[in-house]
């Protein structure tokens with residue numbers, strides 16, 4: 560499976576949990592990476608198999624983080640065939656078309 564993790568208020572809220580979980584899932588053959596509205600240079604180092612970050616150019620149409628979660632993230636989830644995504648804005652992402660992805664709300 561391909562599993563992605565948001566950074567702000569998700570990875571930053573539970574850094575040890577997500578880092579350890581990522582390594583365990585990778586040992587079982589899954590791909591674990593980051594899907595964030597941040598730009599690539601603002602992604603912290605970690606055991607990530609992939610990083611999907613938002614470029615400054617891609618950010619331009621979106622005026623709020625909620626809007627970016629609703630519109631940009633579902634598009635990335637579909638384009639990159641993400642199976643499971645963890646995010647504090649899951650309820651916004653689920654307003655978009657995420658295909659068969661399971662989007663998990665992190666609180």
Ligand SMILES: [Mg+2]
Pocket residue numbers: 565566567568569646647648
């Ligand atoms: Mg977030």
